[in-house]
Amino acid sequence: MADASDLDAAAVADSQVLGVIVIARNGDRVEYYQDPKTYEGGVTETTALGEVESHQLGSVLRSEYLSPTSPSYIDGMRSDLVDNSEIKVRVKNGGEGTVIFDSAIALLQGLYPPNPKNKIVLANDSVVTAPLGGYQYVPVETVEPSNDRSLESWTDCPAFEKHISEFYASDEFKAKEKDAQPFFNSVKDFVFGRPTTLENAWNLYDYINSELTHNKTYAYRLPPTLVETARGLADFHENGVFSDKQSGGIGNIAGRTMLHTVLKALERVAFNDDPLQFMLVETGYQPFISLFHELEIVKEHPELQAIPDFASAFAIELRRGSPPDVRDFLRFRFKNGTGGGFKTVYVYGRHADIPLTEFIYKAKGGVISSNKQWAQVCGGSSFINSELGFVDQITYAATHQTLYTVAFAFMTFIGLFVLRSVFVRATKATGQKIKNLRAKKVRLEGEEVSWWM
Numbered sequence: 001m002a003d004a005s006d007l008d009a010a011a012v013a014d015s016q017v018l019g020v021i022v023i024a025r026n027g028d029r030v031e032y033y034q035d036p037k038t039y040e041g042g043v044t045e046t047t048a049l050g051e052v053e054s055h056q057l058g059s060v061l062r063s064e065y066l067s068p069t070s071p072s073y074i075d076g077m078r079s080d081l082v083d084n085s086e087i088k089v090r091v092k093n094g095g096e097g098t099v100i101f102d103s104a105i106a107l108l109q110g111l112y113p114p115n116p117k118n119k120i121v122l123a124n125d126s127v128v129t130a131p132l133g134g135y136q137y138v139p140v141e142t143v144e145p146s147n148d149r150s151l152e153s154w155t156d157c158p159a160f161e162k163h164i165s166e167f168y169a170s171d172e173f174k175a176k177e178k179d180a181q182p183f184f185n186s187v188k189d190f191v192f193g194r195p196t197t198l199e200n201a202w203n204l205y206d207y208i209n210s211e212l213t214h215n216k217t218y219a220y221r222l223p224p225t226l227v228e229t230a231r232g233l234a235d236f237h238e239n240g241v242f243s244d245k246q247s248g249g250i251g252n253i254a255g256r257t258m259l260h261t262v263l264k265a266l267e268r269v270a271f272n273d274d275p276l277q278f279m280l281v282e283t284g285y286q287p288f289i290s291l292f293h294e295l296e297i298v299k300e301h302p303e304l305q306a307i308p309d310f311a312s313a314f315a316i317e318l319r320r321g322s323p324p325d326v327r328d329f330l331r332f333r334f335k336n337g338t339g340g341g342f343k344t345v346y347v348y349g350r351h352a353d354i355p356l357t358e359f360i361y362k363a364k365g366g367v368i369s370s371n372k373q374w375a376q377v378c379g380g381s382s383f384i385n386s387e388l389g390f391v392d393q394i395t396y397a398a399t400h401q402t403l404y405t406v407a408f409a410f411m412t413f414i415g416l417f418v419l420r421s422v423f424v425r426a427t428k429a430t431g432q433k434i435k436n437l438r439a440k441k442v443r444l445e446g447e448e449v450s451w452w453m
């Protein structure tokens with residue numbers, strides 16, 4: 001008799017990867033200031049080092065997911081020339097804007113390097129190869145916080161600002177600040193007038209780290225342990241700001257809106273008739289911390305309560321279990337910067353891959369899936385463009401969508417997953433291939449809602 005954990009162990013063994021969602025952090029850049037109270041960002045710029053880091057991450061993802069000999073190869077995904085129906089790229093275009101965009105491009109250059117096969121034969125028989133030896137142009141969608149809050153939900157959000165000030169007022173914060181006084185005294189000479197307070201910990205660390213990387217004079221002068229202490233305080237600070245004691249809390253807002261993009265992509269990858277197999281979301285460090293909390297990964301991996309390094313990646317793999325358990329499972333993997341490799345992490349205190357349906361069931365409580373819901377959660381009233389969902393969301397037939405309909409459609413979406421796995425089980429038994437299961441339209445009592453784009 002196999003109990004649930006045996007089945008999961010079987011799923012872990014040699015499951016087939018149907019698709020993957022990769023959340024990537026931008027590469028190195030010049031100093032990036034963030035207002036400690038509002039998280040509005042200053043200007044920054046990409047560096048060549050940052051491009052190299054992101055390019056490297058792209059190459060790693062390529063060998064991990066696009067190489068047929070890799071155990072994580074995405075079944076059937078094209079690797080020589082990009083098939084633009086198999087990949088979708090979303091880029092946060094808010095704070096750190098150009099840096100994140102440039103990082104996405106560099107990553108894609110590593111994921112799909114130039115290929116001389118990228119050529120065309122013209123009517124007059126002459127052959128033209130794309131520039132730079134067959135450069136591959138992968139379409140990239142930028143997401144502007146002014147009309148879509150899914151990738152930058154933590155700015156202009158009064159409830160989040162309140163959460164930040166409560167963190168600053170907490171006993172834990174005050175005690176930490178007191179302990180750090182010796183550091184603040186000694187760091188003064190190396191931060192040139194920047195306020196040496198715990199509230200300013202991100203800016204102190206980012207400045208020190210950035211100078212240490214780029215400026216030899218500075219690097220030669222900086223006493224050896226200062227950057228580590230600065231990093232520890234910044235980790236404490238960012239972890240407190242971008243987390244919440246509760247799943248579904250305001251502190252996890254960065255992860256909660258990211259979950260929308262994740263669920264939406266999973267929904268597409270899971271359906272056989274949708275060619276999408278690879279989703280890249282290029283963003284900052286904030287949603288990493290927040291997702292680690294929202295998905296209860298930090299319970300098992302407390303060391304993840306920290307800033308991920310530049311060009312880190314969080315990969316969510318959709319895998320098909322191996323018989324007798326043919327459900328779909330998710331495996332989560334984290335790669336901290338360019339140094340190490342991917343490491344499997346576990347969500348919701350589970351020590352194995354999690355069935356897709358269970359994940360959706362658990363994640364749905366926290367997800368924020370529209371601008372309107374975002375505005376409600378934030379308690380602000382200023383959001384102009386908040387009629388509907390996020391821009392990427394669902395082309396709803398109706399222009400005026402009530403929350404009730406959204407909720408109802410979501411339940412239908414979960415229902416379809418359940419239905420689908422039942423169907424998969426049934427068809428696997430008879431060895432048939434599943435076709436045409438992907439519903440384009442879901443009929444809801446009297447109302448037609450097209451859920452997939």
Ligand SMILES: *[C@@H]1O[C@H](CO)[C@@H](O)[C@H](O)[C@H]1NC(C)=O
Pocket residue numbers: 122124126
């Ligand atoms: C063929 O057509 C292309 C595009 O119109 C042109 O650039 C090229 O010179 C032509 N080649 C020949 C051999 O006529």
Ligand SMILES: *[C@@H]1O[C@H](CO)[C@@H](O)[C@H](O)[C@H]1NC(C)=O
Pocket residue numbers: 215216217218
């Ligand atoms: C490098 O660091 C030194 C010492 O802190 C500083 O005087 C100089 O302005 C810095 N150079 C640049 C290009 O920022």
Ligand SMILES: *[C@@H]1O[C@H](CO)[C@@H](O)[C@H](O)[C@H]1NC(C)=O
Pocket residue numbers: 231235303304305306307308309336337
């Ligand atoms: C990533 O690695 C750095 C060291 O390079 C470490 O300080 C940090 O805590 C790590 N972050 C996470 C989220 O594991």
